[in-house]
Amino acid sequence: MRPHWTEHPGGLRAQIKRHSRILVASDFDGTLSPLVDHPGDAVLCPEAPAVLARLAALLPRVRLAFLSGRSLADLASRLGPAVENAILAGNHGLELRGAHLDWIHRSAFTARPHLKRLIKQLAPSIGEFAGVELEDKGASLTLHYRRMDAMDFPKLRAIVDALALPDQVRMHEGKKVFEFRPQVEWNKGFALRRILRRIDLSDDAVVFLGDDATDEDVFRELGPTAVTVHVGSATAPGCARLNAHDPADAVLFLDALASFVSDP
Numbered sequence: 599m600r601p602h603w604t605e606h607p608g609g610l611r612a613q614i615k616r617h618s619r620i621l622v623a624s625d626f627d628g629t630l631s632p633l634v635d636h637p638g639d640a641v642l643c644p645e646a647p648a649v650l651a652r653l654a655a656l657l658p659r660v661r662l663a664f665l666s667g668r669s670l671a672d673l674a675s676r677l678g679p680a681v682e683n684a685i686l687a688g689n690h691g692l693e694l695r696g697a698h699l700d701w702i703h704r705s706a707f708t709a710r711p712h713l714k715r716l717i718k719q720l721a722p723s724i725g726e727f728a729g730v731e732l733e734d735k736g737a738s739l740t741l742h743y744r745r746m747d748a749m750d751f752p753k754l755r756a757i758v759d760a761l762a763l764p765d766q767v768r769m770h771e772g773k774k775v776f777e778f779r780p781q782v783e784w785n786k787g788f789a790l791r792r793i794l795r796r797i798d799l800s801d802d803a804v805v806f807l808g809d810d811a812t813d814e815d816v817f818r819e820l821g822p823t824a825v826t827v828h829v830g831s832a833t834a835p836g837c838a839r840l841n842a843h844d845p846a847d848a849v850l851f852l853d854a855l856a857s858f859v860s861d862p
Contacts (some may be wrong), residue, residue, distance in 0.1 A: 600841040601833045607645055610840075613825060614858045617803040622653055622855065623663035623685075623790060624690045624848075626673060628809035629829045632845050633773065635745045637668075637733060640676065646849045651680035652856045660859055661697070663793055664785045667777065667812060669735040670695055685797075689737040690779065690812055691789025699796050705766075705780035706737035707804065712764045716778060723757050730754065737780065744774035758803075772810055786812055787819030805855060806846050808838075827851060 605612070614620060624630055631640045642650075653660050662684040666673045670688035674695075677684065685696035688740030693701040717734060720741065724730045742756060758776050763769060768781040786808075794804065802823040806816050809829040817826045817837035828838035829848045842848040 600624045600828060600836075600838060602832065603827060603840045603842055603854075606840075607854070609823065611858045613802065614805075614855065615701075619659060619661065619797075619799060619800050620803045620805065621661050621663060621794065621797065622852070623665060623793075623804065623850075624807045625786075625810065625813050625829075626664060626666040626676065626809040627679055628773065628845065629807050629813075629848055630845055631676070633744075635729075636731070637740075637742060642676065642678070643845045643849050645853075647680055647844070649849050649853045649856065650677070652685065653852060653859075654681050656856065656859055657683060660856075661797060661799075663687065663696075663790070665691060665789060665808075665813075665816065666844070667738070667740065667772070669693070669737070670733070685793055687786065687789045688794070689735055690777075691784060691792075692737045694789060694792065697796055699793065701792075702737070703780070703782065703784055705784070707781040709766045709780035712766045713778060716761075716763075716767065719761070720757075724754070727754055740773065741776040741778075743776075753789065770812075771785065772812065785815040787815035787817075790816050791819055793822040801847070807842070807851070829845070 627640055630646050631642050634640050652664055662681055665687040667690050668688055670686055670693045673686055673688050685692050692706045694701045720732055727746055727750050731742045733740045766781050767778050770777045801820050805825040807827040814836055826838040827840045827842050828836050829842045832841040842851050
């Protein structure tokens with residue numbers, strides 16, 4: 599069981615204090631925003647905008663980054679103006695923006711025609727299911743089924759399993775989603791490594807929060823020296839060092855972090 603972030607405040611404070619600059623990075627859905635039935639309804643926890651603004655005001659001591667499966671434009675629209683100087687990674691790190699890092703992985707271009715064909719293939723098949731939505735994010739596709747009747751899931755699963763995916767596309771499973779992304783060895787962890795090289799920070803100067811399987815790629819990439827926080831069950835398997843109960847608790851953690859940085 600991972601310890602709750604409040605159990606070792608002295609060690610956490612000391613690690614933050616010994617760095618003149620730190621990166622505070624986070625996932626969005628399920629981490630700073632409660633999971634919702636419809637992806638378009640996701641919003642930050644009520645307390646999050648003020649806390650993020652507090653952290654953003656600590657630039658250049660604190661640099662903010664957000665890594666999400668959402669597209670860059672979608673992610674930016676949900677974070678608000680307080681974090682306009684943050685580094686953003688969309689589509690699980692296939693797109694980057696901020697800190698002169700504007701970049702798109704070449705696989706996002708080569709896979710696009712195949713994803714468009716996949717949309718045409720999937721759309722008629724899933725039309726019979728209520729509560730199922732196919733989201734086109736440009737560099738990837740997400741099939742959401744959180745709102746569907748559980749009795750219909752085996753049939754949907756059979757449709758997805760029967761897809762003849764091209765070599766350029768790989769399917770991934772997440773929390774009530776099937777995701778179709780370019781077939782490339784790239785993930786949020788690699789994207790964060792690219793960010794760290796750009797801003798010249800070591801792993802032990804990083805704080806990262808996440809809740810899903812895609813965030814485990816970051817936890818593994820950073821290793822044990824970073825401050826890593828899993829948001830959700832403390833008994834869920836994973837590589838994070840600390841735990842936060844839910845997005846509201848994750849925001850409390852970030853508020854405490856801002857105090858650690860600000861206090862003399």
